[in-house]
Amino acid sequence: MTEQPSRRATRVWRRPMRSRDRAEHHRVATPLELLFDLCFVVAVGQAAAQLHHALAEGHFGHGVLSFAMVFFAIWWGWLNFSWFASAFDTDDVPYRLATLVQIAGGLTVAAAVSSAFEGDFRLMVAGYVLMRLALVVQWLRAARADPECRPSALRYAAGITLVQLLWVAFLWVPHGAQLPAFVVFAVLEMAVPVWAERRHGTTWHPHHIAERYGLFTLIVLGEVILSATNALKEGTAEPGHLGALISLAAAALVLVFSMWWLYFDRPGHARLVRSPTMFTSMSWGYGHYFIFGSAAAVGAGLEVAVAYDTGTLHLGGVAAALPTTVPVAVFLLSVWLLHIGPTNECRPIAIGFPVAAVLVLAASFTPAPIHVTAVLAAALVALTVVATHGEPQPG
Template identity: 30%
Template structure:
């Protein structure tokens, strides 16, 4: 039973077999708060963004996603024993981070860093009493990468941003450098040293934390779905402030259909990572792909909002490259996901490579065109995997049965 006076994050009725678990209302609430922060980040890419704006967006998005993933890991492993109060405190930390984004270059940046540090320490602390080692996603438990964030509290921009980047790079590096066996062995040695000194161990012998893969797939898919929903909301907001005419209508409908096409690749029969089947990759490899895909979706939302303001054309070069580049990154993750899911070399050459190359070619070759036309071409590119599977692959099968 949970020692949290406010009770566990889930009720006993929700404690079913691992394969039957679903995201709780509290987990959904947590996801919504995280996506609010991501929506704030999308505003960094409005008004003709430059490389600095894009770099800051990527940095802050990775910070939000990392904080979200730390608590998602905790909820996944702890299940009905997850403490409600702990998750609510993490939610409040993410809300502070979101509120700090608009004035991130000011002292609000220190508030952002402090909230991130506290969220990470809170997420790490829950594992001490559990006696488990998160071998599949060590970032949830290790806090070495938080040190540069602490130092940044006394730094000014742009040094502050470089320290944040260094901290996130340490987290990612440790995730891939430290193997499962090494993490578990080191934790066991520390426990044995404490036990050998005849001190009372602070916890039981450490064991590897076990992910519930189906629950994790659901959380990743729901997060992606919420990001797409927020992208639709941002696009609608931008369209509501523009002058309504035929070209805006063409662009608005095309933007909605484009987001639907990307939803179909990432959520339908997938775990939130485009074209990656369920349970194909271990978490430490699947999660970075999820981060890339959702980051690209949020950046696409910003570019679509900018396009609404330029519906009469031509689209500014930076907005055009942001739009096409976001789609290219998302579909590049899909290329990798499809290849790892066993679709074969023929699919990679006929589908994967073209859908990644096409947006880049469009960005370079469509200067001076109308945004609506560009968006509809991107719709065709995003639907090519579906068309290939339905018309090219299945057509010979149908012919053999006639």
Template identity: 30%
Template sequence: MKDLRYFDPQRRATWLELFFALIFVVALHGANEILTEAHEGHIGAQQFLRFVLVFLPLWWIWAGHTIYANRFDTDSRQHRLSTLLIMFLLIVISAQISAGAQHYTLAVACYCGARLIIASMYFVSRRKHNLHGRFASTVGTVFAVGAAISLSSVLLASPWSYLVFYAGIVFDMTALVLLGGRLHVVPAHAAHLVERVGLLTIIMLGESVISISAALANIVWTRSNAAAAVSGFVMVSAIWWIYYDSFHLLERRKLATGHSILYSHFFLFIGLAILASLIRHAILDDLDPGDFRRMAAAGTVLFFLGKQYGYYMEVPELRPYLLSNTAAVFAMTALMLMLPLGLGAMLGGIAATMICYVLLNLRYRHLVRPRQEAA
């Protein structure tokens, strides 16, 4: 037990975990490309669904490792080597995204390999929390069974192969929720889990800034694309403010399983990816306004739902303010998207609604700061 970082009162995310977050975002780049390709000015529902389905297994590898490291990380050589191998498999998977179904078997094998490595890490760690070894063995077994289900998909033809592959992921997620009572024996390390998701979020925000730079490369500058670039950066800055201004409130909470934070960030990350792609499309002005509106609505809703759910579950005193502030932002976004505006103007409107949320947050800061200082 003495080697577990879980019991370190000054625990912080390790450099390896930061490296993992960087590799995850690099691997995610191929998935994000799906949303940047407008076919004759359109991004259809099928294209958006493909993005989500590609994103899900990549995120679940990161989430599975985060769940393990949160409770069992010793920063040992074995842990480092296993983590580095998982990171390499993530890179291989991302390289197969553009190939589509052609390299499906290789991508599935790498995904299942990463999941089985995480499962084996649990089995090896079953004695680290002394009397709670059954907890590690149970989660390791769940991950191994989920990987076996997904791996069996290579024996089937499309579309059954895809259904079975994602059934393995759904099995993992559902089993962890149903086993929530057992997970309580080793509660999530709140400060570490919050820092892990915060690190990944800040790196994904950096990707949004990269999308601005990429869109501005080799274009003829005009007032419209310059305004779109400014609006995009203002929006990213406002998102940073919204996300991190009250982030410290979660660090001192007892999160039990941590599912409210970890699972909700799946939707938050998808929302961030959508909003990042909108910046690029607004600068290039290459997307149908109707598709832009639908993507803007989806991105805004997913970001706020993903961000707010953790606070709603873990900081009950904020619930009235979370509900009223979110409803106000959704109403303003809907009103703005109904106006006959161009892409750049709509992006500016989204940035304005984000700024409005920052201002609305000032209403409840006096409720939480005194309690934090008292703690």
């Protein structure tokens, strides 16, 4: 059996944008996709930093709502690029240039995070629309070159374009009506793939998609570590708190490591391969908004905890704990729903995740909430190791 030549063995200026094989072997993330992720992590870091500032000032409702809106723009731009690349990545010059425009849009979104938290969405919308219209160009290329996928590609192009017109109109929506308008427009954005894939789905690659989501999870967890490290660095300047900060740093490290372990313990592609339906792919892909968002929010929560332990935060103990415990609980529940499942054959794990999430929320009322949360997360890791000992990994 002869080996097929690599698609990337010969560099050409332009290739037809054909669908890739869903069963293609050794389908891994490309260097361009990794660069795309690194540029988007800037936006994630900015969103987490602004969330921290809002929480530290006691503006919980405004901070969480603004973070959710900003993070949607970041997440949705990343998600659409990743799923398109899984099905149509040609890696020619026009494809790379269109990706460059998407990166420029993502960096513009990152630069607009602080103004969006203050209610000024002009720069945010400009970057977001730039990012999305660049993807429209990619879909039109796919429609021209791939007759089989042409109906879906044209639906994507038309749907995305129409919704971008709505986002531009969002700039003239009265302040009191912005939240309802945002919800409606976001739902319409998420409805475009459902409509476009209804008759003929694109040939995304399950292993490649799972790897892409895993890589972005790693990047977000890296932002958590960076946020905690910066907070600890600032905290050491406060005299008399070194012991408490060292203890908090150890708890934060255990917590982040446990989150990594729990997410990657089960192969991400297993559910996509086992049930490759549109509902499964959509629910799995869309559900990661809560995994990514909650993981990023943990970094902001740990910064609040550092400020509380050093006495520079004017909040009560419970109020200082909730910015960490709530996102950790959301993370555990999201991983449980997307990777484990309530009907999982391993009952200790199926029950352990939601129980751990409830106990993490209860930890907010303890004298050392971050430490208790870290212990609970580590205990859940130990439970998964013991419960699955000797069992083959799902493929």
